Amino acid sequence: MFETISNFVAAFLTLSIFSFLYKDNPFYKFAEALLVGVSMGYAIPLVYENVFMPYVYTPIFLNHKFIIILPALLGMLYMFRFSKNLGWLSRYPIVFGMAIIGMSIPMSLHSSVLVQMRSAMLPIDNINTALIFIGTVTILLYFFFSKAHKGVYGKVTNVGIWFMMIGFGASFGYTVMARVSLLIGRIQFLLGDWLGLIK
Amino acid sequence: MNKNKNVIKLFDRMQNIDRRYIYIVVALSIIIPLLIPFNSRTYVTKPTEDIYKKIDSFAGDETKAILMSFTHDASTMPELFPMEVSVLRHCFERNIKVFTICWLPAAAPLVDYALNTAKEDFDVQSGVDYCNFGYKPYVLRLPIMLGMGDDISKAVETDSQGRKVENLEIMKNIKNYDDMNLVVDFAGSSSAITWITYARARFGANIAAGVTAVMVADNYPYLQTGQLMGIFRGLKGAAEYEKLVDVFAAYESEDYPNGRPFSKEIIKETRVPITGDTVPYKYKKARIGMNAQSIAHIMMIFFILLGNIGYFITRKKEL
Numbered sequence: 001m002f003e004t005i006s007n008f009v010a011a012f013l014t015l016s017i018f019s020f021l022y023k024d025n026p027f028y029k030f031a032e033a034l035l036v037g038v039s040m041g042y043a044i045p046l047v048y049e050n051v052f053m054p055y056v057y058t059p060i061f062l063n064h065k066f067i068i069i070l071p072a073l074l075g076m077l078y079m080f081r082f083s084k085n086l087g088w089l090s091r092y093p094i095v096f097g098m099a100i101i102g103m104s105i106p107m108s109l110h111s112s113v114l115v116q117m118r119s120a121m122l123p124i125d126n127i128n129t130a131l132i133f134i135g136t137v138t139i140l141l142y143f144f145f146s147k148a149h150k151g152v153y154g155k156v157t158n159v160g161i162w163f164m165m166i167g168f169g170a171s172f173g174y175t176v177m178a179r180v181s182l183l184i185g186r187i188q189f190l191l192g193d194w195l196g197l198i199k
Numbered sequence: 200m201n202k203n204k205n206v207i208k209l210f211d212r213m214q215n216i217d218r219r220y221i222y223i224v225v226a227l228s229i230i231i232p233l234l235i236p237f238n239s240r241t242y243v244t245k246p247t248e249d250i251y252k253k254i255d256s257f258a259g260d261e262t263k264a265i266l267m268s269f270t271h272d273a274s275t276m277p278e279l280f281p282m283e284v285s286v287l288r289h290c291f292e293r294n295i296k297v298f299t300i301c302w303l304p305a306a307a308p309l310v311d312y313a314l315n316t317a318k319e320d321f322d323v324q325s326g327v328d329y330c331n332f333g334y335k336p337y338v339l340r341l342p343i344m345l346g347m348g349d350d351i352s353k354a355v356e357t358d359s360q361g362r363k364v365e366n367l368e369i370m371k372n373i374k375n376y377d378d379m380n381l382v383v384d385f386a387g388s389s390s391a392i393t394w395i396t397y398a399r400a401r402f403g404a405n406i407a408a409g410v411t412a413v414m415v416a417d418n419y420p421y422l423q424t425g426q427l428m429g430i431f432r433g434l435k436g437a438a439e440y441e442k443l444v445d446v447f448a449a450y451e452s453e454d455y456p457n458g459r460p461f462s463k464e465i466i467k468e469t470r471v472p473i474t475g476d477t478v479p480y481k482y483k484k485a486r487i488g489m490n491a492q493s494i495a496h497i498m499m500i501f502f503i504l505l506g507n508i509g510y511f512i513t514r515k516k517e518l
């Protein structure tokens with residue numbers, strides 16, 4: 001019974017969102033506002049239960065680890081974002097956030113730069129490595145703006161443009177695929193879970 | 200001459216067609232293949248195959264486990280949910296310890312939904328065969344990731360039911376990434392890169408990604424460098440894994456009562472019918488979806504060609 005009712009509600013909201021394809025209307029606006037409200041309403045108690053209780057309340061009030069008061073106070077400085085005069089206080093917790101980013105630099109450098117470079121320096125013994133080599137070099141040259149893209153140099157950078165266009169095409173193809181998949185998911189729900197037409 | 204004029208007129212009218220007619224055609228190209236499913240062939244690609252082989256290598260091993268990390272909400276469910284159910288089914292079929300964790304409040308019910316969907320057909324127990332660490336705040340992702348490299352039960356103290364992780368039976372022989380040796384991150388973003396940066400670069404954990412198709416291109420460089428040992432690519436990746444589980448993990452015969460080992464020849468030769476009742480709907484959802492995906496793609500290619508022909512013909516007229 002509960003499943004039937006929840007499926008009806010979900011189907012109504014799905015169709016309300018789809019109705020935007022015809023034109024903007026109150027059903028669409030209602031479903032959109034409901035989504036935002038429900039997401040926030042759902043997240044607040046969950047975060048309270050999973051963050052505030054185990055990481056602030058329990059250690060301070062039950063386990064008497066009073067040192068936790070310091071980071072809790074620091075976190076509360078974020079609230080001053082809403083004040084015009086004391087907004088600068090919110091920068092202090094941001095500074096700590098930046099420190100974490102600093103910590104990630106050496107490891108990010110390893111995985112996103114060094115390992116990538118090592119893989120781009122393989123012996124050119126097949127068509128794939130040859131393509132990777134030509135693509136990497138020509139695209140890097142394209143982004144070298146201290147020299148005018150003219151003559152032979154311009155022709156080489158043009159090859160880089162072709163590589164990038166193919167890359168964008170592949171990305172766009174995947175994007176279309178993803179969007180169609182989402183539509184398939186919703187139609188599977190409407191036809192299968194709601195109407196029971198897919199077995 | 201008149202004929203040419205008529206063709207130009209037709210293309211002129213088509214270029215100004217109300218886009219809502221195109222929406223109807225797109226909808227029909229998806230609805231019809233879903234209502235009338237057909238047995239299309241699912242080709243399994245290497246990145247999916249590699250994940251299957253890695254997970255399967257843990258079969259029946261008490262000292263190994265996998266971690267499924269959910270970093271998405273319901274908006275990417277059509278692509279990611281079939282992957283998650285297939286991986287869980289694989290683990291339950293082959294007696295592989297599996298942990299789940301999520302980083303977004305909206306992902307918590309999705310983990311439960313995936314576990315409940317997959318465990319219906321198996322005699323598995325929470326805390327023994329699988330363990331859901333539950334929702335952990337995204338801000339704690341970094342300390343948890345790094346902490347798991349030393350001691351999982353210290354990094355994640357309690358599971359979703361509030362039980363102490365260190366007391367759970369599943370934790371026997373499982374201490375850190377040496378034992379929980381594969382992390383599969385399901386996301387509609389590049390969040391697998393965070394696992395690569397912290398869990399792989401520092402502790403040598405194997406990382407795989409299940410991503411929406413739109414994020415595949417971003418993750419490819421990491422696959423090419425071997426930092427990702429495999430990748431599920433959108434709905435196609437989910438369909439491939441569904442097939443692999445059907446053909447190997449869920450296979451039963453006298454010789455192989457609990458599934459059979461992976462073989463390239465078998466997967467090439469075997470076609471699993473998705474019409475009929477041989478496979479439950481929940482385990483072939485991605486493959487049925489791929490039927491619709493294929494038709495929608497053909498239709499789009501047709502429209503792109505038609506649009507370009509129309510563009511060149513009308514441009515010629517203007518010249």
